[in-house]
Amino acid sequence: MLTPSEVSAKLKIQPSTLRKYSALLEQEGIQFQRTHKNARLYTDSEYIAIEGIIAAVHSGKKSLEEAVIEASKALKKNVSVAPRERDSDDIAAATLNEVKQLRIQLQQQEERQKERDIMFVEVLEKMQRKIDVLEDQQKQLLAPVPEEPELEAPKSSSQQPKSEPETVMPKKDTRGLWARIWNK
Known part of the structure; x- marks a missing residue:
């Protein structure tokens, strides 16, 4: 926890400016812890929020009120535990x-x-x-159907001349199925 004088010194602002920013944050629902003499104490998150307010105002992109509202929303989102914790x-x-x-x-x-x-x-x-x-x-299903062997017996190897092997291909039977079955 930081005291008001520590926060003022770190942020290089007057204590009265710090009180003003703190009061604006309290108006937005931020609860600061206090000492027995009722002086505010600042957490690191609250210090960062006030630092953000100063930066936003000095950049000229936001008014003081807009910067305080944004900082209070950020503090409320970051504080997921009860204030006493x-x-x-x-x-x-x-x-x-x-x-x-x-x-x-x-x-x-x-x-x-x-x-x-x-x-x-x-x-x-x-x-x-x-x-x-x-x-x-x-x-x-797509395998070729084996052809029926022809009834003629192949020539014996003794009858064939040995110098020339026979390369004659057997004729394919083109008759219909029933014609082949009944041999017509």
């Missing part, structure tokens, strides 16, 4: 607790992702097996 030890403990919760959520997500991956691989393997079966069936 805003000192650095409590914030650190709350942050660590939140990190633990996020780790647990991450582990759960990773476990669910692994389960999905396993299911996905199983489905892919089943699909591949089905594809293999279908390809085998397709090959069987």
